[in-house]
Amino acid sequence: xxxxxxxxxxxxxxxxxxxxxxxxxxxxxxxxxxxxxxxxxxxxxxxxxxxxxxxxxxxxxxxxxxxxxxxxxxxxxxxxxxxxxxxxxxxxxxxxxxxxxxxxxxxxxxxxxxxxxxxxxxxxxxxxxxxxxxxxxxxxxxxxxxxxxxxxxxxxxxxxxxxxxxxxxxxxxxxxxxxxxxxxxxxxxxxxxxxxxxxxxxxxxxxxxxxxxxxxxxxxxxxxxxxxxxxxxxxxxxxxxxxxxxxxxxxxxxxxxxxxxxxxxxxxxxxxxxxxxxxxxxxxxxxxxxxxxxxxxxxxxxxxxxxxxxxxxxxxxxxxxxxxxxxxxxxxxxxxxxxxx
Amino acid sequence: xxxxxxxxxxxxxxxxxxxxxxxxxxxxxxxxxxxxxxxxxxxxxxxxxxxxxxxxxxxxxxxxxxxxxxxxxxxxxxxxxxxxxxxxxxxxxxxxxxxxxxxxxxxxxxxxxxxxxxxxxxxxxxxxxxxxxxxxxxxxxxxxxxxxxxxxxxxxxxxxxxxxxxxxxxxxxxxxxxxxxxxxxxxxxxxxxxxxxxxxxxxxxxxxxxxxxxxxxxxxxxxxxxxxxxxxxxxxxxxxxxxxxxxxxxxxxxxxxxxxxxxxxxxxxxxxxxxxxxxxxxxxxxxxxxxxxxxxxxxxxxxxxxxxxxxxxxxxxxxxxxxxxxxxxxxxxxxxxxxxx
DNA sequence: CAACCCGATCGAAGCGGTTCGACGACGAGC
DNA sequence: GCTCGTCGTCGAACCGCTTCGATCGGGTTG
Numbered sequence: 049x050x051x052x053x054x055x056x057x058x059x060x061x062x063x064x065x066x067x068x069x070x071x072x073x074x075x076x077x078x079x080x081x082x083x084x085x086x087x088x089x090x091x092x093x094x095x096x097x098x099x100x101x102x103x104x105x106x107x108x109x110x111x112x113x114x115x116x117x118x119x120x121x122x123x124x125x126x127x128x129x130x131x132x133x134x135x136x137x138x139x140x141x142x143x144x145x146x147x148x149x150x151x152x153x154x155x156x157x158x159x160x161x162x163x164x165x166x167x168x169x170x171x172x173x174x175x176x177x178x179x180x181x182x183x184x185x186x187x188x189x190x191x192x193x194x195x196x197x198x199x200x201x202x203x204x205x206x207x208x209x210x211x212x213x214x215x216x217x218x219x220x221x222x223x224x225x226x227x228x229x230x231x232x233x234x235x236x237x238x239x240x241x242x243x244x245x246x247x248x249x250x251x252x253x254x255x256x257x258x259x260x261x262x263x264x265x266x267x268x269x270x271x272x273x274x275x276x277x278x279x280x281x282x283x284x285x286x287x288x289x290x291x292x293x294x295x296x297x298x299x300x301x302x303x304x305x306x307x308x309x310x311x312x313x314x315x316x317x318x319x320x321x322x323x324x325x326x327x328x329x330x331x332x333x334x335x336x337x338x339x340x341x342x343x344x345x346x347x348x349x350x351x352x353x354x355x356x357x358x359x360x361x362x363x364x365x366x367x368x369x370x371x372x373x374x375x376x377x378x379x380x381x382x383x384x385x386x387x388x389x
Numbered sequence: 390x391x392x393x394x395x396x397x398x399x400x401x402x403x404x405x406x407x408x409x410x411x412x413x414x415x416x417x418x419x420x421x422x423x424x425x426x427x428x429x430x431x432x433x434x435x436x437x438x439x440x441x442x443x444x445x446x447x448x449x450x451x452x453x454x455x456x457x458x459x460x461x462x463x464x465x466x467x468x469x470x471x472x473x474x475x476x477x478x479x480x481x482x483x484x485x486x487x488x489x490x491x492x493x494x495x496x497x498x499x500x501x502x503x504x505x506x507x508x509x510x511x512x513x514x515x516x517x518x519x520x521x522x523x524x525x526x527x528x529x530x531x532x533x534x535x536x537x538x539x540x541x542x543x544x545x546x547x548x549x550x551x552x553x554x555x556x557x558x559x560x561x562x563x564x565x566x567x568x569x570x571x572x573x574x575x576x577x578x579x580x581x582x583x584x585x586x587x588x589x590x591x592x593x594x595x596x597x598x599x600x601x602x603x604x605x606x607x608x609x610x611x612x613x614x615x616x617x618x619x620x621x622x623x624x625x626x627x628x629x630x631x632x633x634x635x636x637x638x639x640x641x642x643x644x645x646x647x648x649x650x651x652x653x654x655x656x657x658x659x660x661x662x663x664x665x666x667x668x669x670x671x672x673x674x675x676x677x678x679x680x681x682x683x684x685x686x687x688x689x690x691x692x693x694x695x696x697x698x699x700x701x702x703x704x705x706x707x708x709x710x711x712x713x714x715x716x717x718x719x720x721x722x723x724x725x726x727x728x729x730x
Numbered sequence: 731c732a733a734c735c736c737g738a739t740c741g742a743a744g745c746g747g748t749t750c751g752a753c754g755a756c757g758a759g760c
Numbered sequence: 761g762c763t764c765g766t767c768g769t770c771g772a773a774c775c776g777c778t779t780c781g782a783t784c785g786g787g788t789t790g
Contacts, residue, residue, distance in 0.1 A: 052504065052530075054776060065740045070778055077779095080738060097504035101445030102776035105745045110442060112507075115489070119474065126466045133460065136491045145507065148456070148489040150477045163393065163438035166453075166486065189393075273674055274644065303615065333614055395746060406770045411748055418749095421768060443746035446775045 053094040062090035073098070104165065113144050113356065114167040116158065116181070118151040118174045120244075122236040122272060124299040127327065127345055128173070131195065134349030135171055142357045144168070155184045162188045169356045171195065175206070177243040191359035193352045197245050197371045205359065206371035207352050211246045212253030214341045214376035218295040218323045219257040219265065221339065221378055225386050227321060229264040230293040231284055233305060236276070237269040250297055250325065270298055277304035285312055292387040293321035302326055303334060317385035328379070336382035344374055394435040403431035414439070445506065454485050454697065455508040457499065457522070459492040459515045461585075463577040463613060465640040468668065468686055469514065472536065475690030476512055483698045485509070496525050503529045510697045512536065516547070518584040532700035534693045538586050538712045546700065547712035548693050552587045553594030555682045555717035559636040559664045560598040560606065562680065562719055566727050568634040568662060570605040572625055574646060575638050577617070578610040591638055591666065611639055611646075618645035626653055633728035634662035643667055644675060658726035669720070677723035685715055 059066040064083060071077040072087040079087075090096075104110040115135050117128060136146045147167055149157045158181060161167045168190065172181060175196030185192045186203050194206045215232070222230050232254050234240070235247040251267045258265030266288070270280045284291055296302050302324050306316065314320045316336060324331055324340040331340035351372065359366060400407040405424060412418040413428040420428075431437075445451040456476050458469060477487045488508055490498045499522060502508045509531060513522060516537030526533045527544050535547045556573070563571050573595050575581070576588040592608045599606030607629070611621045625632055637643050643665050647657065655661045657677060665672055665681040672681035692713065700707060 052506070055778095056776080066777080067741075067779075068739060071739085074778080077739090078737060083738080095504075097501070099446065099776050100505040100507040101442045101451060102745090103505075103778080104442030105440065105446050105747080106776075106778040108745075108778095112488070119470070125470050129460070129466050129470060132489065133491055136489055137493050140494060145502065146489045147453070148473065148477055148487045150474055152478055153481060160438070161486065163436075164441040164444075165393070166441040396748095397746080407747080408749075408771075409769060412769085415748080418769090419767065424768080440746050443775090444748080446777085447746075447748040449748095449775075 052099075053096040055096070055098065058087065058090050058094055058096045061094060062087045108165070110166060110168055111144050112147050112167045113139050113353070114147045114149055114158070114161045114170040116149040116170060116172045120151070120174060120242070122239045123174060124272075127299065127343055130327075130345035131173060131349045134346040135353055138350040138353035142353065144357075155181055158184050158188065162190050169193075169360050171352050171356055175245065177245050177248070191356055191363070193356045193359070195348060195352055197249075197373075199245075201371055203368075205355055205367070207348060207355060208246065208371065208373060209343055209348065210373035210375055211249035212256075213373070214325060215250040215253030215255075215295075216257035217341060217376050217378045218325070219254050219261065219263065221323060221380070221384065222293045222295075222321060223257070223261040223263050225293075225321065225384060227263065227293040227387050229288055229290050230258070230295065231288065231291055232265065232267045233270050233277075233280055233294055233296045233298060233301065234267055235269060235298050236271050240269055247297070254295065270301055272298060272300040274301070274304040274307075277301040278308045281305055281308035281312065285314075291320070293323070293384070295323045295325070297325040299326045299330060302330060302338070306334060316383050319388070321384040321387070323378075323384060331379070331381060339379065339381045339384040341376045341378050344377075348374055393440075394437040396437070396439065399428065399431050399435055399437045402435060403428045449506070451507060451509055452485050453488050453508045454480050454694070455488045455490055455499070455502045455511040457490040457511060457513045461492070461515060461583070463580045464515060465613075468640065468684055471668075471686035472514060472690045475687040476694055479691040479694035483694065485698075496522055499525050499529065503531050510534075510701050512693050512697055516586065518586050518589070532697055532704070534697045534700070536689060536693055538590075538714075540586075542712055544709075546696055546708070548689060548696060549587065549712065549714060550684055550689065551714035551716055552590035553597075554714070555666060556591040556594030556596075556636075557598035558682060558717050558719045559666070560595050560602065560604065562664060562721070562725065563634045563636070563662060564598070564602040564604050566634075566662065566725060568604065568728050570629055570631050571599070571634040571636065572629065572632055573606065573608045573636045573638065574611050574618075574621055574625075574642065575608055576610060577612050577639070581610055588638070595636065611642055613639060613641040615642070615645040615648075618642040619649045622646060622649035622653065626655075632661070634664070634725070636664045636666070638666040640667045640671060643671060643679070647675060657724050660729070662725040662728070664719075664725060672720070672722060680720065680722045680725040682717045682719050685718075689715055
């Protein structure tokens with residue numbers, strides 16, 4: 049009862065050597081089915097749970113992953129949380145726990161958890177084009193995977209939604225319907241100024257596709273508030289009266305934008321087509337249901353964990369290639385239609 | 390260079406015994422200033438960082454806290470994230486890191502991280518009145534602190550906003566202004582059904598205060614969507630035409646509620662006073678600025694960490710008393726006024 | 731039938747710290 | 761001048777688990 053049971057207690061109880069117990073648990077050596085069962089039974093009876101520290105010390109593996117979440121302003125918190133959740137869930141599949149690191153310790157945090165062997169590997173979210181964390185990650189002796197794609201990904205492993213393709217997909221869909229002038233309502237200005245990759249990439253993919261399809265297209269940063277939405281919409285209606293479609297890549301303003309257009313007498317989709325880049329949950333909640341490209345947070349989080357575990361368990365076949373880009377999926381709902389003739 | 394430096398390397402480099410290095414680091418024994426400086430210098434030169442696992446094994450302290458975040462539906466994600474951030478930040482002040490646990494592993498997760506000595510203590514968020522985690526926490530051999538107050542807090546340490554007082558504060562403010570019929574627009578129905586303490590407590594505090602002040606008061610659960618808001622507002626206007634004030638305790642619907650009343654021709658605060666229970670950030674963003682009671686997430690998170698570290702470092706003076714309730718603070722802004730005569 | 735091989739298990743040496751008792755030197759007290 | 765107490769440091773014994781080489785009993789093989 050007193051303290052926790054240790055491996056020696058289990059060994060004694062099962063009538064085997066401690067090492068045998070260890071092998072039963074790890075499966076690294078063959079153990080006869082009979083002994084195995086006996087040991088398992090003892091473990092259960094004694095409620096044995098191996099000491100994490102001792103295990104980490106002896107095996108040089110902590111079974112913990114670090115998740116670095118900067119939480120910068122302008123990012124959509126619920127989506128970030130989705131990532132975090134999916135990382136935790138996926139990590140458990142690989143017998144790992146997740147240590148949460150935030151921005152306030154800065155790069156020091158990375159060095160600390162890696163340097164003290166507190167974690168086996170790191171997952172880093174919200175990567176900027178010129179992220180100060182990159183050189184540190186490269187120097188670390190532990191594998192890491194970035195969610196987001198920096199300017200120079202050399203020697204780093206990245207995974208993200210293919211935002212350029214997402215921007216293109218939105219535009220192509222609208223071009224296919226026959227729209228000739230479209231606008232992108234994007235993230236808050238600070239996100240572009242920070243050179244966060246995803247916002248710029250989506251805009252670029254959108255603009256390039258527009259050029260390819262000979263569609264007039266503009267990008268408009270937008271504060272993540274109802275007032276910001278109203279301002280941008282007013283500006284849009286003023287400067288581009290011939291506008292027939294918008295793409296919104298900024299979760300918090302999706303509804304305000306819709307409302308502002310409605311107030312201006314523009315009906316969706318009859319007078320105006322709208323494509324959103326947002327969670328499906330939001331797309332189906334509003335009326336009419338929004339044609340949208342979802343951010344597959346759950347999938348990306350899971351893939352990031354898989355990638356990092358791959359590096360950990362098979363460092364020899366390091367992919368070491370281009371970033372992994374998840375292809376966007378555009379779901380057509382009721383907010384897009386052909387423009388009025 | 391090769392591997393990481395160990396304590397023996399530092400000891401050799403500084404010309405002292407390993408134990409001396411350890412004492413320099415922990416400060417548990419007096420070391421002459423001269424030796425201290427020499428050791429510190431060696432540590433810096435070699436870039437020494439103690440191995441977390443070894444330290445945990447030897448000292449029986451992992452320097453890690455577990456943070457259990459269920460993330461149930463109906464909870465406001467940004468507020469939860471605020472808690473998490475403040476817990477991480479506060480934990481670092483005490484030289485601790487934070488392990489993130491989610492709901493999908495259930496109670497098993499608690500048993501695992503505690504049983505393997507992965508963490509020194511636990512912080513548990515979003516506690517329900519009859520939470521299945523409570524008996525497990527009581528049985529654990531490690532200290533824990535709950536954020537939220539269960540029905541039976543015996544043997545547990547809780548901390549939370551005093552929601553009853555918050556409800557009362559809202560009502561008192563309105564009663565002081567002269568309102569005679571008020572309504573509380575609350576959390577989604579599932580939150581009440583789950584018997585999450587805070588929603589019920591606020592409602593109770595609100596209702597009791599209303600009785601005390603002879604004010605007619607009703608509580609209305611509300612889905613966290615614009616449609617939900619519209620529905621509740623319509624019902625309110627229909628059933629209680631004499632309504633002159635509402636309290637909104639449901640972040641996502643604050644703006645939709647305001648809009649719905651506006652659409653119905655009720656002007657704030659002239660025709661209707663509004664008090665919100667929400668982050669200040671939201672209260673000041675809308676027009677007019679909302680009289681509100683903030684959820685001091687940052688403060689509560691920090692206090693939870695302080696409490697748990699107290700239990701860890703001085704188990705002898707376990708407060709073992711009633712839950713710690715943070716007193717609410719009502720900030721008067723521009724959304725409340727005297728009712729029309 | 732001896733030499734071998736193989737599967738199953740054991741024993742002991744770490745892994746890298748912390749901590750406790752011991753010890754030497756030195757100043758104070760009588 | 762001798763004892764005693766302190767201060768600063770050292771040495772060694774763990775902390776609990778993993779892992780590698782060794783061992784042992786049998787079944788194969790030539």
